[in-house]
Amino acid sequence: MEPSSFSLVPAAQLPYDHLARLINQTFADYYLTVWLDAYQFERMCYEEDIDLTKSVVAMVNDVPVGISLFSIRDSQGWISGVGVLPLWRRRGVAIRILHHIQAVARSDKLANLRLEVLTQNAGALALYRQLGFRWERDLLVLTLEPGLFSYLSPPPGILRADPDTLLKAYHRFHSMRNPWQRELPSLEHRKKHLFGWGMWENDVLVAYILTHIQSGNYAIADLAVDPQLPHRLQLARTLLLALHTERPDMGCHILNVPTESPLLPAFTGLSYRIWHRQHEMIWLVPDAHPLIQPEGD
Structure with a gap:
């Protein structure tokens, strides 16, 4: 050249x-x-x-x-x-x-x-x-195959909520830095395409999940739980389960979950598999x- x-x-x-x-x-x-x-x-x-x-x-x-x-x-x-x-x-x-x-x-x-x-x-x-x-x-790209769960209505305490309401808790619920694509500015920019569920205990928001539809499956933009709660992992698993039992026909993926994330076992415990690993x-x-x-x- x-x-x-x-x-x-x-x-x-x-x-x-x-x-x-x-x-x-x-x-x-x-x-x-x-x-x-x-x-x-x-x-x-x-x-x-x-x-x-x-x-x-x-x-x-x-x-x-x-x-x-x-x-x-x-x-x-x-x-x-x-x-x-x-x-x-x-x-x-x-x-x-x-x-x-x-x-x-x-x-x-x-x-x-x-x-x-x-x-x-x-x-x-x-x-x-x-x-x-x-x-x-290291960051993990996780995927879930469709059809692994049976239909169930969301349990009490889990309700649909708009992204603006849920994202007010973003900084309080995140004990480690999200990757760039899922940092708060990215979520704010794409919130008109997102829908979410919040989990409340005694009228206090304790966890949320934000997602959107991509190629006919769920794509999770953020899963966050109050880090002060001792049952944090259980709450994350309950939210994921509510998502997948409401639409068991849909698969799911999430980009770049840190390997040290305290919420990673909530995904792997529900049969999410590692699709790719990134440095x-x-x-x-x-x-x-x-x-x-x-x-x-």
């Missing part, structure tokens, strides 16, 4: 349909099926605070060959959608894209960057380590952490 033929441009210079097509092409042979149309891509950008002026597209002779999406919330950054067309892999495209993102993080005085990578994606994992990203924790990795921006020695960039 001649240096003069290569350039990096803000993703905002391309229309949504072109960006969606590029994502689809770069992930066509990925471990997971990825397909977005222009509307879905635009909605994803809104829900995940993707800044297309700072996201980047790699061009060779003015033809898009690679992409990385970049989200910012306060001093935190998140990288997603890193992909390169098959013919242009292992030619330095991805590392130049990510060097650029790291430079933007420095200029914007961010504290850190996070990303997720499937554990089987050895090439990407090696690249991120080379660039100074470090393992932070959540972090890069501490050196200018924000002067005692950290830069690695690989």
